[in-house]
Amino acid sequence: MSQRIAILPEIITNKIAAGEVVERPASVIKELIENALDAGATDIAVEVTAGGRRLMRITDNGHGMSREDALLSLERHATSKIKTDSDLESLLTLGFRGEALPSIASVSRFRLATREPDSLEGTEINMEGGRIRDVKACGMAPGTVISVEQLFFNTPARLKFLRSAETEAAHVADSVTRMAISRPDVAFCCTSDGRELLRVQRGDLLRRLTQILGKTSAAALHAVQSSAEGIEVTGFISSPTAARSTTSAMFTYINGRFVRDRVVQHAIMQAYRGVIDKGRYPVCALFIALPPGEVDVNVHPTKHEVRFRRQTLMHDTLQSAIEEVLKASPWLASRQVIAAPPTTPSVSQAYLERVAAAAQTSLNLPRREVPSYTAAQTAPRVSEPTPHFQSAPAVLEPPAAVAIELPEATEPPASAENGYFSSLTIIGQFHAEYLLCQSGNELVVIDQHAASERVAFQLLRRQYECGAVESQRLLFPETVELSFGEVATAQRFTAELSGIGFEMEPFGGNTIIVSAVPRLAIERDCIRLVRDLLGELSQLGASSAFHDIQESLLSRIACHSVIRGPRMLEHRQIRELLQRMDETDFAASCPHGRPVSHTITHAELEKIFKRT
Missing domain, CATH: 3.30.230.10 (Ribosomal Protein S5; domain 2)
Incomplete structure (x- = not known):
C-alpha cells in the first residue's frame, strides 16, 4: 500500500506558522519590537514604505547577536528566552516561542544585521522566502537592524487580503503606540514613506x-x-x-x-x-x-x-x-x-529591571542598567476662597411653573467636613430644572433631576445590599394586563422582584396583581415602572443573570421616583440635595451615566463677553 501520511517540508511548516504569527505588516512590527525590547534596547526606530508591503525596517540599540546566534535565531523554535518547560511558568520576557523570525523570513525578502557591543564587526544575513542567500560581515553600530521587503511575495493569497497602504500604515502606527505606552523608558520613532507618524522621548x-x-x-x-x-x-x-x-x-x-x-x-x-x-x-x-x-x-x-x-x-x-x-x-x-x-x-521599575536581567541572563552578556525615571508628583490644586456672591432673586421659569422666590445666596457654615457640593454657594434656579451655584471663580450648573436620581439610586442600593428595598403596600392593589411572555417573566423572577420592593402575583390569563412597590416610587406611575422592569427582565435567560442587571433595575426605579421636569425648590431643599450628593458614590454622574454638573470658569465668561 502507498504511504498517505508524510512529514511536511520545513519551508511549508514555516509558512503555516507564518499564517498564525504574521497577519499583516503591523504584526511583523509587533514581533520585532518585542524582540528589541527583550534585547534591552532603549531607542527603537520603525520605518515602513507603502504601508509595509514594500519595506519594513526596525533599528534598535539592544545587545545584538554574535554570528552563531544570528544564524541560529532563524531556525524554528530557537530562542534565548527559555531553557526548560518550567520556564514557561516564570516568563518575564515578551517573546519566548522562537517562531517570529523564521516565520517572517519565510514570507518575505529578509535581511538581518546585528552586532554585539564588544565585537569589532557585525553580521549580515540575507534570506529570500525562508532560504539563506548570503552571510557576510558588516560594519554597523551595536544593536540590530532588520529589514523586511515585499511581504507575502510568495503567498499571493495572503497578499490580496492586505488593505490600502494608508490603512496598513495606520495599523503599524497603532501597534507602535501600544508598545510605546508599555515602555515609557524607551524612545520610539515611527515613519511612513518618509513622514513621521510618532516620535516620543524617554520619560514617565x-x-x-x-x-x-x-x-x-x-x-x-x-x-x-x-x-x-x-x-x-x-x-x-x-x-x-x-x-x-x-x-x-x-x-x-x-x-x-x-x-x-x-x-x-x-x-x-x-x-x-x-x-x-x-x-x-x-x-x-x-x-x-x-x-x-x-x-x-x-x-x-x-x-x-x-x-x-x-x-x-x-x-x-x-x-x-x-x-x-x-x-x-x-x-x-x-x-x-x-x-x-x-x-x-508608572510602569514598575522593578519589572523593567527584571526584564533587563532576564534578557542579560539569557544572552550571557554583562548587565546593562535600565534607565530609571522618577514618577512626577501631582501638585495639589488649592481652591481659592469663595467670595460672597449676592444673587438676584428673579429666576427664569417655564410659564406653567409656580415661582417660589429663593433667598439670597449665602455661604454655607464653615466646616472642615464640607464636601464639594455642600461647600457650593447657592445662586438660584434656571428654568426650574437647573441649580446655579458658585465655587470660587467658577459657575457650577447642576441638573437637579440627575442629582436627585443619583441620591435616590444610592439609597435604593444601600437598602438592597442590607437585605431588601423598602416597599409600600398599595391600599388598592393594581391589576396589570401584560403579554403572556411578561407574565411568565414575572413568575420566574418573583423572588428577585420582591428583593427590590415589588410584590406581584398571577391573576389568571395575561393579568397580574401588583400589591406593593418600592416606597420611593409610590407617588409615581407605578404601573409604567412595572412594565418597564418586566420588559428588561424578559431579555434574561435565567434568574442567575438577575445580579448582572440589578443596578440597571435600581437606576430605573430611581429615575421613576424623583423630580422630572420643571420644579421649583426651596433653598432648604437645594441645600439638602447638595449635602446628600456628597454622601454618594460617583457623584459626578447619574446612574445612567449623564453628567450631574457642568462648570464654567470666570475666564470663559470673560471670553464670551469679550472682556479679555
Missing part, C-alpha cells in the same frame, strides 16, 4: 500618555494605584467626559504585555457602569502586575490572549481599583482632601 508614563493622546486627553486622566493578594494595578483612567465611542484608547497590559482580554475589559466596563453612557468607552492605560505563574500567556501565537489562574480575583481586584478612583470623582477640581499628593504611577 504620564508624559508618554501626554505625547501620544495629546494634552487635552491627558488632562482628563487620573491615577490608579492599588494592590491586593499579589495583584498590583497601576496606571491612569479618564473622567466620564473623556469617554470615546470605541475601545481604541483602552490600553491594558499584563506584566508589561499588551493584551485584549475579555475579563480585563469586562472589569473596566463594570467599574464604569452608571458613570458613562452605554456604547461609550473610557480612555485608560492600566498595568496589571501579578506573579508569572498566575497567568498563562502561551495561549495564542500572537500572545494577545491570556488565561488567569484566579480569574475572579483578578477581575474583582481590577474593578475595585478603578471604582475607588471613580467614587472620589477626582475630576471635580474642588473636591479634594488636603494631604500629600500621590505619586504618579
Whole structure:
C-alpha cells in the first residue's frame, strides 16, 4: 500500500506558522519590537514604505547577536528566552516561542544585521522566502537592524487580503503606540514613506500618555494605584467626559504585555457602569502586575490572549481599583482632601529591571542598567476662597411653573467636613430644572433631576445590599394586563422582584396583581415602572443573570421616583440635595451615566463677553 501520511517540508511548516504569527505588516512590527525590547534596547526606530508591503525596517540599540546566534535565531523554535518547560511558568520576557523570525523570513525578502557591543564587526544575513542567500560581515553600530521587503511575495493569497497602504500604515502606527505606552523608558520613532507618524522621548508614563493622546486627553486622566493578594494595578483612567465611542484608547497590559482580554475589559466596563453612557468607552492605560505563574500567556501565537489562574480575583481586584478612583470623582477640581499628593504611577521599575536581567541572563552578556525615571508628583490644586456672591432673586421659569422666590445666596457654615457640593454657594434656579451655584471663580450648573436620581439610586442600593428595598403596600392593589411572555417573566423572577420592593402575583390569563412597590416610587406611575422592569427582565435567560442587571433595575426605579421636569425648590431643599450628593458614590454622574454638573470658569465668561 502507498504511504498517505508524510512529514511536511520545513519551508511549508514555516509558512503555516507564518499564517498564525504574521497577519499583516503591523504584526511583523509587533514581533520585532518585542524582540528589541527583550534585547534591552532603549531607542527603537520603525520605518515602513507603502504601508509595509514594500519595506519594513526596525533599528534598535539592544545587545545584538554574535554570528552563531544570528544564524541560529532563524531556525524554528530557537530562542534565548527559555531553557526548560518550567520556564514557561516564570516568563518575564515578551517573546519566548522562537517562531517570529523564521516565520517572517519565510514570507518575505529578509535581511538581518546585528552586532554585539564588544565585537569589532557585525553580521549580515540575507534570506529570500525562508532560504539563506548570503552571510557576510558588516560594519554597523551595536544593536540590530532588520529589514523586511515585499511581504507575502510568495503567498499571493495572503497578499490580496492586505488593505490600502494608508490603512496598513495606520495599523503599524497603532501597534507602535501600544508598545510605546508599555515602555515609557524607551524612545520610539515611527515613519511612513518618509513622514513621521510618532516620535516620543524617554520619560514617565504620564508624559508618554501626554505625547501620544495629546494634552487635552491627558488632562482628563487620573491615577490608579492599588494592590491586593499579589495583584498590583497601576496606571491612569479618564473622567466620564473623556469617554470615546470605541475601545481604541483602552490600553491594558499584563506584566508589561499588551493584551485584549475579555475579563480585563469586562472589569473596566463594570467599574464604569452608571458613570458613562452605554456604547461609550473610557480612555485608560492600566498595568496589571501579578506573579508569572498566575497567568498563562502561551495561549495564542500572537500572545494577545491570556488565561488567569484566579480569574475572579483578578477581575474583582481590577474593578475595585478603578471604582475607588471613580467614587472620589477626582475630576471635580474642588473636591479634594488636603494631604500629600500621590505619586504618579508608572510602569514598575522593578519589572523593567527584571526584564533587563532576564534578557542579560539569557544572552550571557554583562548587565546593562535600565534607565530609571522618577514618577512626577501631582501638585495639589488649592481652591481659592469663595467670595460672597449676592444673587438676584428673579429666576427664569417655564410659564406653567409656580415661582417660589429663593433667598439670597449665602455661604454655607464653615466646616472642615464640607464636601464639594455642600461647600457650593447657592445662586438660584434656571428654568426650574437647573441649580446655579458658585465655587470660587467658577459657575457650577447642576441638573437637579440627575442629582436627585443619583441620591435616590444610592439609597435604593444601600437598602438592597442590607437585605431588601423598602416597599409600600398599595391600599388598592393594581391589576396589570401584560403579554403572556411578561407574565411568565414575572413568575420566574418573583423572588428577585420582591428583593427590590415589588410584590406581584398571577391573576389568571395575561393579568397580574401588583400589591406593593418600592416606597420611593409610590407617588409615581407605578404601573409604567412595572412594565418597564418586566420588559428588561424578559431579555434574561435565567434568574442567575438577575445580579448582572440589578443596578440597571435600581437606576430605573430611581429615575421613576424623583423630580422630572420643571420644579421649583426651596433653598432648604437645594441645600439638602447638595449635602446628600456628597454622601454618594460617583457623584459626578447619574446612574445612567449623564453628567450631574457642568462648570464654567470666570475666564470663559470673560471670553464670551469679550472682556479679555
